[in-house]
Amino acid sequence: MQTNGCSQHNGTTEAFDSHSIRNPPSTSNGEVATNGAMGDQNNKNLSRTDQDIVRLIGQHLRGLGFNQTAEQLIAESGCALEHPTAAKFRIHVMEGEWDKTEEDLQEMESLVKGGKSDIIKMKFLLLEQKYLELLEDGIPLKALDCLRHELTPLKYNTERVHVLSTYMMCSSAAELRESSHWDGKGPTSRQKLIENLQEFLPPSIMLPPRRLFTLLSQAVEQQKEKCPYHNTQLDSDLSSISLLMDHICTKEQFPNVTTQVLDHQDEVWHCQFSPDGTRLATGSKDNKLIIWEVDTVHFEVKNPRMLDEHKFGVGYVTWCPDNIHILVCGPDETNEVFIYNTVTGEVRQRIHQNTDDSLTYAAWMPDGRKLVVGGVRGQFYYCDIDGNVIDSWEGIRVQGLAALDDKVALAADTHNRIRGYNFDTLQDFPIIQEDHPIMTFVIDDKKESILVNVASQGSHLWDLKDKVLLRKFHGQTQAFFTIYSCFGGLNQDYVASGSEDHKVFIWHKRRETPVAVLEGHRMTVNCVHWNPTEPSMLASASDDATVRIWGPKHRLEKRRKDSSTSSGRSSPV
Numbered sequence: 001m002q003t004n005g006c007s008q009h010n011g012t013t014e015a016f017d018s019h020s021i022r023n024p025p026s027t028s029n030g031e032v033a034t035n036g037a038m039g040d041q042n043n044k045n046l047s048r049t050d051q052d053i054v055r056l057i058g059q060h061l062r063g064l065g066f067n068q069t070a071e072q073l074i075a076e077s078g079c080a081l082e083h084p085t086a087a088k089f090r091i092h093v094m095e096g097e098w099d100k101t102e103e104d105l106q107e108m109e110s111l112v113k114g115g116k117s118d119i120i121k122m123k124f125l126l127l128e129q130k131y132l133e134l135l136e137d138g139i140p141l142k143a144l145d146c147l148r149h150e151l152t153p154l155k156y157n158t159e160r161v162h163v164l165s166t167y168m169m170c171s172s173a174a175e176l177r178e179s180s181h182w183d184g185k186g187p188t189s190r191q192k193l194i195e196n197l198q199e200f201l202p203p204s205i206m207l208p209p210r211r212l213f214t215l216l217s218q219a220v221e222q223q224k225e226k227c228p229y230h231n232t233q234l235d236s237d238l239s240s241i242s243l244l245m246d247h248i249c250t251k252e253q254f255p256n257v258t259t260q261v262l263d264h265q266d267e268v269w270h271c272q273f274s275p276d277g278t279r280l281a282t283g284s285k286d287n288k289l290i291i292w293e294v295d296t297v298h299f300e301v302k303n304p305r306m307l308d309e310h311k312f313g314v315g316y317v318t319w320c321p322d323n324i325h326i327l328v329c330g331p332d333e334t335n336e337v338f339i340y341n342t343v344t345g346e347v348r349q350r351i352h353q354n355t356d357d358s359l360t361y362a363a364w365m366p367d368g369r370k371l372v373v374g375g376v377r378g379q380f381y382y383c384d385i386d387g388n389v390i391d392s393w394e395g396i397r398v399q400g401l402a403a404l405d406d407k408v409a410l411a412a413d414t415h416n417r418i419r420g421y422n423f424d425t426l427q428d429f430p431i432i433q434e435d436h437p438i439m440t441f442v443i444d445d446k447k448e449s450i451l452v453n454v455a456s457q458g459s460h461l462w463d464l465k466d467k468v469l470l471r472k473f474h475g476q477t478q479a480f481f482t483i484y485s486c487f488g489g490l491n492q493d494y495v496a497s498g499s500e501d502h503k504v505f506i507w508h509k510r511r512e513t514p515v516a517v518l519e520g521h522r523m524t525v526n527c528v529h530w531n532p533t534e535p536s537m538l539a540s541a542s543d544d545a546t547v548r549i550w551g552p553k554h555r556l557e558k559r560r561k562d563s564s565t566s567s568g569r570s571s572p573v
Helices: 048-063 067-077 084-094 098-108 116-136 140-154 158-169 173-180 187-200 211-226 553-562
Strands: 006-009 012-015 257-263 268-273 279-284 289-295 300-307 316-319 325-329 336-341 347-352 361-364 370-374 380-384 389-392 400-403 408-412 417-422 427-433 438-443 449-454 458-463 468-472 486-488 494-497 504-508 516-518 525-530 538-542 546-551
Touching: 048 067, 048 211, 084 098, 084 187, 098 116, 116 140, 116 158, 116 173, 116 187, 140 158, 158 173, 257 300, 257 553, 268 316, 268 538, 268 546, 279 316, 279 538, 289 325, 316 361, 325 361, 325 370, 370 400, 370 408, 400 438, 408 438, 417 438, 427 449, 449 486, 458 494, 494 525
Parallel strands: 268 525, 361 400, 486 525
Antiparallel strands: 006 012, 257 546, 268 279, 279 289, 289 300, 316 325, 325 336, 336 347, 361 370, 370 380, 380 389, 400 408, 408 417, 417 427, 438 449, 449 458, 458 468, 486 494, 494 504, 504 516, 525 538, 538 546
């Protein structure tokens, strides 16, 4: 180990009572419009909630094409799916009767959320569709008339009007659809138009599209948030789950067993997966840096390759965003940083300024061409990948580094704080302040959260934007040894850390107590890193001279089945 229902619009409240509708609009063939109500002979005394549910079910049935069933539901319940004028408006839009839609807009002006201003926006969308359909029908003169005498006088979205005018030059319907990114004349584009128009109408007047699906999706999302082991992607169409029961993941689907053990010959201080998840770097006290290939199908790490031009213990490694280069730092007395090309195995560059330097931490800037390096003796350099020092900051005793963007780096120091350093303006600014020494820290991919390992305090989660402490995670044992934690799992919803009691702790970001405690190491776990592309794979490095690969139990069983002769343990390197 290294030491150290009623809708508000136009200012009034207007309730749409579906029971009050007695004369719904009719379609062209004389049938009752399916968005209206059909009589009152079976009117039920339904609560507002029950009416909403009936309307949602009716809308969903119609979306599935079960129109007769929907009509029967409307007739029996006495509930209209939509306001009669809105229902008539929908029919006219879907049938392309643009003159009638203008009359409908006049009738609905008092119902529209934003009054006259929103009516103009709705009219613009209708005329845009009309214009495009005239062009596709090969009637350019009528399309031009629509553009000049209907769209332009609205004096709304003139930039869009200019774009629309360029479509007059299209030589075919196919070119028009391609240029305008439009689906062409027909039910598909008109349905999309309806969905855009619905934004201007209260839900009590016209139901938002696929409203039942939206509500079910929201319910599933809430269940996922409450599920402590949710670490698998659900399809957006809900096809991967059953709506007949609450969603819950079992611990068996979560990384909870050792799938493989990798042997070093001395304490392993650090490990990190490449950004694309295809390789793993492990570094140990005996100067060994090993690059492993990662097989995410069989959850196997294999084909070790030694990089050994450096002559110091590997205390810290960090992959370049290009997945090719890697930075290697040593313990406190190390005065240089190596940059390896992991494809060729060659040293790309050695960053060395003074023999008195201590360069123990490094971070790549997002562009992969520049980096920052520093250490506890006060050196803090901003360099390019060729080793040239672009700028430096004096007197910062660096305890950890991370890049916020291509110009700004975050650095922990010996004053128990993390500050931001802008190498463009040469200004620094506060980020967080802890009460005890900061040992290491890491930021998430979205640059929203920061995870800090604090001496004798464990792991703390901070909001990077608001600079507030969100959570202190419980269970981990950490006194004064350097332990590297990480974000990981699906959407980086989890954090993981090693511990001096030989365990790996995993917490959900919204829970203070661990959701999993992984046992198997025999000495302090110095570093844990999650595979960025495989949510159920993580690696842990320990003073017991091993690196363990963790995954779900079924992955281990599959690997054993695929290779019954494999012991799952690498040979010492």
